[in-house]
Amino acid sequence: xxxxxxxxxxGFSGDRVDAAGPVVQTLIERGGPAAIIFEMLAxxxxxxxxxxKQRDPSKGYExxxxxELRPILADCVRHGIPIIGNFGQANPRGAALHIExxxxxxxxxxxxxxxxxxxxxxxxxxxxxxxxxxxxxxARKPFASANVYQGAMEIARALKEGAQVVVTGRVxxxxxxxxxxxxxxxxxxxxxxxxxxxxxxxxxxxCGAQVTGGYFADPGKKDVPDVANVGYPITEMxxxxxxxxxxxxxxxxxxxxxxxxxxxLYEVHDPAAYLTPDVVADISExxxxxxxxxxxxxxxxxxxxxxxxxxxxxxxxxGWFSDGEISYAGPNAEARARLAARIIxxxxxxxxxxxxxxxGVTSILADDSGHYFEAIPAGNSTDVRLRVAGTHEDPAVCxxxxxxxxxxxxxxxxxxxxxxVTKRQRLSTTSCFIPRELxxxxxxxxEHE
Amino acid sequence: xxxxxxxxLAHARTGDKGNRSNISVIAYRAEDFALLREQVTEDRVAQxxxxxxxxxxxxxxxxxxxxxxxxxxxxxxxxVNDALNLDMxxxxxxxxxxxxxxxxPDNVGS
Numbered sequence: 001x002x003x004x005x006x007x008x009x010x011g012f013s014g015d016r017v018d019a020a021g022p023v024v025q026t027l028i029e030r031g032g033p034a035a036i037i038f039e040m041l042a043x044x045x046x047x048x049x050x051x052x053k054q055r056d057p058s059k060g061y062e063x064x065x066x067x068e069l070r071p072i073l074a075d076c077v078r079h080g081i082p083i084i085g086n087f088g089q090a091n092p093r094g095a096a097l098h099i100e101x102x103x104x105x106x107x108x109x110x111x112x113x114x115x116x117x118x119x120x121x122x123x124x125x126x127x128x129x130x131x132x133x134x135x136x137x138x139a140r141k142p143f144a145s146a147n148v149y150q151g152a153m154e155i156a157r158a159l160k161e162g163a164q165v166v167v168t169g170r171v172x173x174x175x176x177x178x179x180x181x182x183x184x185x186x187x188x189x190x191x192x193x194x195x196x197x198x199x200x201x202x203x204x205x206x207c208g209a210q211v212t213g214g215y216f217a218d219p220g221k222k223d224v225p226d227v228a229n230v231g232y233p234i235t236e237m238x239x240x241x242x243x244x245x246x247x248x249x250x251x252x253x254x255x256x257x258x259x260x261x262x263x264x265l266y267e268v269h270d271p272a273a274y275l276t277p278d279v280v281a282d283i284s285e286x287x288x289x290x291x292x293x294x295x296x297x298x299x300x301x302x303x304x305x306x307x308x309x310x311x312x313x314x315x316x317x318x319g320w321f322s323d324g325e326i327s328y329a330g331p332n333a334e335a336r337a338r339l340a341a342r343i344i345x346x347x348x349x350x351x352x353x354x355x356x357x358x359x360g361v362t363s364i365l366a367d368d369s370g371h372y373f374e375a376i377p378a379g380n381s382t383d384v385r386l387r388v389a390g391t392h393e394d395p396a397v398c399x400x401x402x403x404x405x406x407x408x409x410x411x412x413x414x415x416x417x418x419x420x421v422t423k424r425q426r427l428s429t430t431s432c433f434i435p436r437e438l439x440x441x442x443x444x445x446x447e448h449e
Numbered sequence: 450x451x452x453x454x455x456x457x458l459a460h461a462r463t464g465d466k467g468n469r470s471n472i473s474v475i476a477y478r479a480e481d482f483a484l485l486r487e488q489v490t491e492d493r494v495a496q497x498x499x500x501x502x503x504x505x506x507x508x509x510x511x512x513x514x515x516x517x518x519x520x521x522x523x524x525x526x527x528x529v530n531d532a533l534n535l536d537m538x539x540x541x542x543x544x545x546x547x548x549x550x551x552x553x554p555d556n557v558g559s
Contacts, residue, residue: 043466044530215462222460258460258475261514265473267464269520271509288514300513318530355533364536365545368526372500389533429530431467 004033004184006177006201007234007248010068011208013040013089017067019208019232022248024072026234028079029249035159035180036076038068038085039173039206046170047315047427049090050122050145061095062087066102073099074106082159084176088167090145092117096167096446110448111165114158118441119170121146121312129439130314133432141316144427148312148434150441151277153189155179158443170313171441172276177202181237189278189306196281196303197241199274203281204245204263204298208232211245211263213253226252242299244291255294264288264298273304275311277436280304309433318428322398323389324405324421325359328413334361334381336413343412344388347404352390352397359385385418391426398423452550457558459485461543468528469520470539472546476515481557485517486510488551494519497549498542519546 007027009020020036027034040062053060062068065087076083088095096113103111121130122145130146131139150168152175158166160183168176181187181198189195204211211233213224224230231251236244247255264283268274274281282302291297328336341356348354355368360381366372386408390401402421409419455461455474458481464471474489476482495506501524509518525539526532 042529047530218460221456257514258477261475261516262460262462262473264514265464265471265475265511265516265518266462267466267471268518269466269469269471269507269509271511271518284509284511285513286511315530321533323533353533357535364534364541366534367501367524368533369502375500387535389535391533427530429467429528 001185001239002032003236003238004035004181005030005234005236006180006205007034007036008039008205008208008232009036009072010038010040011206011210012042013045013062014064015040015208017064020068020072022251023232023234024075024081026249027081028075033184034081036081036083037176037205038083038087039176041086041089041170043313043429044427046089046147046313047145047429053090058094060090061092061098062089065095065098069099070102073102074108077108077111077164082164082166082180084155084166084179086168086171086176088115088169090120090169092167092169099165099167100446112162113446114161114163114166115444115446116150116154116158116166116168116171116441118439119147119150121148121439129434130312130432133434134314134430138314138316138430141428144315144317146312146314148310148439149277150310151175152178152182154441154443156182159183163445172278173206174199174202174276175278177205177235178278185239192279192303192305193301194241194303195279197243197301198237199276199279199281200264200283200286200298200301201235201237201243204260205233205235207263207266209253210266211259212247212255213259216259216262222258224254228252241301242297245296245298246294255296257288257290257296260288260296260298275307277306277310279306308435310436310439311431312434313429313431315427315429318426319391319393320395320398320423321389321391321426322401322421322423323387324402324419325385325387326405326408326416326419327383327385328416329383330415331382334358334379334384336415337384337386338378339413340386340408340416341388343408344404348390348401352392352401355389357387359387363387395423450552451555452552453558454547455489455549455551456547458551458553459547461547463540463543465525465529465538468523468525470524470542472519472521472543474517474519474546479515482512482515484551484553489517489549493549494546497546498524
C-alpha cells in the first residue's frame, strides 16, 4: 500500500492564508494518497467563538475560513485530497454550509462534507455533565461554555464514507492527522503503536510552521533560510507508524533534527504519556534522524491504550481586562515613566489588581506580582514605554484605568506620548475529565436539497 | 574550567497548557548531554524561576534525542486567560532558562 502524505495548511486561528497553496501543490506533484489539515483552535479560541455564536447564531466558526480554503478547494477536490479542519469551532454546521456555498461559487459539483460534533457541552445538558466532574472551587462561577476533546475515529469514518471535507469542532489537534491515516491504512482503534506514531506526526503538523523553522530562528545561532517565506509541513506516514517530516516545495524554512526535536516536545509534559482521545503516545524512546535535505524521520514512538476519559475545557465568565501604554524618551525618560507608574498605582491600585511593566527595561519576563520588576534598580533608559494592565469584574473600573492612562498625556510627567488603551472581556478556565461514554462524538453529512 | 550560559550548549522551546509551562532543553551536541543532565537539574531550574513561584518542577529525560523536558507548575499567573502579562503564554521563558550558568571544560562552548 502506498504511504499517505498529510500536509498542514494552518496551525492556529488567524494563521497565514497563503500557506496552504504550496502544500497542496506539493501533495499534487507527489501523487498518491494525501490529505490536508487545518488546526485552528487554541485553548481559548473556542471560548471566544462560543461568545460570537451567542451574539449571532450564524457565526462562531473560523473567521478566516473563506480566505484559507478558497485558494485550494478546487485543486483539492480535483485531486482527491480531503480537507480536515477544526475550523468549525463553535459552529461546525455553519462552517460546512459556508464551504458548500463556496464550492457552488467556484463552480464545483456538490461536495460531500462530513461534520463531526458532540464536543459542545455548552447547553444545559452539557453543563450538568461538566458540573459533576469539575473541582468544587468552580461550583459558584458563572458558566460560559465547555467543549470536550473528541478523537480521530469519527473523522476516519467520514473519510471512509467518501467525505471530501471534514469539519469539526473541538477535536484533539493530532486527531486531525490520525483520522486520515486510520481511514487509509484501516488501522483498528486498538493498533496502539500505529495510532501513537500518527498522533506524533499530527503533533508535528498541528502548529504549522513551528516544525519548519518558525518559532525557531535565532540569528547566528539557529539560522533559517528565507524565513519570511517559511513553507508549511508535510508528513509522509508509513504503515508501521513511523513518519518522515518535510515541507512544501519551493518555500523557505527548514526541517532538521533541531526543528523536529523542539516541536516534538512542544506542549508535552510526560514524554512517556502524551494523552489524546485516541491513544497514550510514548516518545521516551523515539528516534529523530535526518534522512535527506529537509527530511527528518521520527520512529520508535510507542502506544498504550487510550484513556477512559476525555478532557474538557470549561470556561467561566472572568470579568474584564484593560491595559494602557504611554512612552517617554530623552533625558531622564525612565524616571518620568516610573513616576507615571506611581501616579497610576496611587489613583487605581486600591481599586483593582494592577500589573506594571516598563517596556525597554522589562516587558514580559516579570510575573504579575511585581517582585521581579521591583528588584530591577532604576536605570537611565532614554526610550521607555510604560504599560499597565488590570482586571476587574466591573467593566466601568476597567474603563477608568484606560482614562487614567490617557490622562497621563496632560496630567502626568513631562513629554509623555503615544498613549494607547484596550479593553476586553475575559474568560477564566479550568479543565476536567469526563467518562467518554457520556460524551460520544457524532458524525453527519451535509444534506443536499 | 569556565562558566558559560546554557545558551551556548543547548536550544529550548516553551509550550503552555493552562497554568503550566513546559520548556524543552536540547543539546546541540550529543556529547554535551551528560553535562547538561548533571547541571540542569530540577532544583536549579526551580531556583532560576523562583520569582514565579513554581509549585513543582519536574524533569523528564530523553537521552536518545539528547533532550530534557521541564514541566513547571503554576508559573503563568493563571495562564493564557488570566495572566496580565503581555506574554500570557510564557513563550519567552525558554530564553530565560538559557541564561542558566553551566560549568564546562575550557574546550567546550564558544
